[in-house]
Amino acid sequence: MVLAQSTEDAEIVGREEELGALARFIDDIDRRPAGLVLEGEAGVGKTTLWRAAMRMAEKKGHRVLATSGAPTETTLAFAGLADLLGTLLNDVLPQLPMPQRSAMEATLLLSEPKRTPTPRLISAALLTALRELSTTGPVLVAIDDVQWLDTPTANALSFAIRRLRGDRVALVFAMRSGERAALPLDLFRTPFAERVSRIELRPLSFGALRRLLLTRTDLRLTRHLLRRIQETSGGNPFFALELARALARRNTPPEPGEPLPVPADLRLLLSDSIAQLPPATRDAIAVAALLARPSIEAITSATAGSADDLRPAFDANVIEVAEGAIRFVHPLIRSVVYAQIPAADRARWQRRLVDIVSDVEEGAHHLALVSFVPDEAVAFRLESAGDHARRRGAPLAAAGLLEHALRLTPEDQANERARRSLAAADAWLDCGDRRRAAALCEDVRRTIPHGPLRADALQRLADRDNAPTIAQAIAYAEEALREVAGDHRREVDVLLRLATLQHFRARWQPAVDCATKALGVAESAGDLDATASALTALGMYETFLGVGDPAGHYRRAIELEAQAAAHAASPPTFSDPYWAPQTMLSDWQRKNGELDEARLLLDRQYQRAVEAGDEASRLLLCVHLAELETTAGSFDLAQRWNDEALVLADETEAARRRGVVLSSIAALDAYRGNLQDAGEVAQQAKTIADAFGDELLVAKTRAIKCFAELSAERYDSALTELGPSIEHPVLSVLPIAGDG
Ligand SMILES: Nc1ncnc2c1ncn2[C@@H]1O[C@H](COP(=O)(O)OP(=O)(O)OP(=O)(O)O)[C@@H](O)[C@H]1O
Ligand SMILES: [Mg+2]
Structure with a gap:
């Protein structure tokens, strides 16, 4: 059938001033990011100007990345990301470091994920993509109805644009007035906020x-x-x-x-024009409103009608065709159509859509909305769709589907319920909702008396960040230990978790004991990976206690990991670049004057953190590199690492880590002889450490202050600072420079 013209090329009336401002904005894209927000009430003409901005940019040969938010619960996770990168993917993917590339491919369903892409990896990939694209010319990111952009895309984009610096990336957002407060993606809260302007669209003359x-x-x-x-x-x-x-x-x-x-009233007005359409057409557009990406095929198979049913809707300017898909000429029309679907029709069509739509998650979404009584087959399908969403790094969508799976699992299927509760808990943890995750795990702990599912729940509860107190976390971990006997992997896992918990309470002997036990279990099972983890942990705690052979443990761990990787069929699991034997060994080497060897190891770990988009690791590695250069007497280099760490701490809003960075800055000041600065910055670090109850950091800041006092030959106050920590093992891990 011949489809109606879209309104894209229609003349724009009035708006001369606004178009002038848009043209200047597009002309001015230079080496710094900038933004423009088009704001106004529904229907005032935001989309019209937003499209004009894209055309201007395209005419100048700029790259344009565009997407529009949609006001519907059927929005797919990362639909926006797929639109934005869409046609550019072939250019972009080869430019990304491997971990980011696989994450992006998994998220956009281009390949089976090898491992679940984390939100931070996807965000990092988007940032790299924007930067790479902007090296060859200006880039315009254009988002219409930004208030309805799917949350995962909004989060990734907001991460990326807060980190734009000298990049030729400009952003044009269109947005309904009064939606700003709730926006995850707010251009006015970026580091380049002073280069963001706003055009408020007034009524036409x-x-x-x-x-x-x-x-x-x-x-x-x-x-x-x-x-x-x-x-x-x-x-x-x-x-x-x-x-x-x-x-x-x-x-x-x-x-x-x-x-x-x-x-x-606009809504009633729209209802009126929709009511004029023939019944078959009304059915067809109702189905279109239910679909995330309406296509003629999906619509006609759900209504059992023909493509001609849609024609009156084209003629009445209700829908149009854009890029091969059908879309409502205006989101408001879609909302009105959607709101008017009678419940019975909606259920009937959604039941059909379950098997018509090709997207696993969307099909499951329709199924969930028409399922009311427990049914194992339905629950199983929703669970699979939830896993699918999780594996491509869309935890919020996953959590929603898994909660539905749980709701629809028959009461008497205790194991299925527990499995789905745990999967939902993991998805919530990925979203940062620890409270819901903990509640789901508690349910499992209550209903499953024994076995691996109960152990799973306890292991999650034993996480320091999920349990209310460290003591409670230790109690959970000890309970978990009883459940996992015989399963060496889990035993090692729980033992190492216990060791960490003891470590946080500054109880190093119990930490060493747990790590030693873990090592025994791993070794007798012949598990290389687990042995390497246990050795690394043991080395760390022995360092704190000042016993054993930490360096030997780390070296063996590095070797075992290499062996394990060589034997593994799948690519090596990129363990955390910071909590790695390489980092720990470099620390030991630094304290023993092997500075070049230490630098080599740290540089490599740093590079891995950058590629993995792992900013938490990267920050800590910067601090280690700063301490290394401080020790080496390369103070300017040290300062550069500290500066980078501080930027990362601010960007990630990691308050506790900021304390760690400040302590490193204070140490550098002390070595440079800026004693007053050293004292003040150390005090700032200590305030943060106190607030978080981080004993290690408190001790470290005291030691720095003591060092500063000693250097100033104020022995009395040096002693006062040292007082409570004179026996503290942390002194052995201080960056005491080569001067000894
Ligand atoms: N300056 C203009 N010149 C010509 N047509 C316009 C102009 N402004 C808006 N229109 C027309 O008015 C209708 C609504 O405009 P548009 O879709 O741009 O509004 P909007 O502000 O994006 O609405 P919403 O907030 O609901 O998304 C469209 O059919 C559009 O073509
Ligand atoms: Mg609009």
């Missing part, structure tokens, strides 16, 4: 409105009628067009004084 109606409708306009349309529409072009169309349908113009033949 009388002249512009006249021109609009003349060019876009068949209405025979008198000045009087025009005046009335302007009054009723308030100068809103969308409303004015709809009014004019309603009038045109009526054939006879209204008498003077007679009210316009439509209610002065």
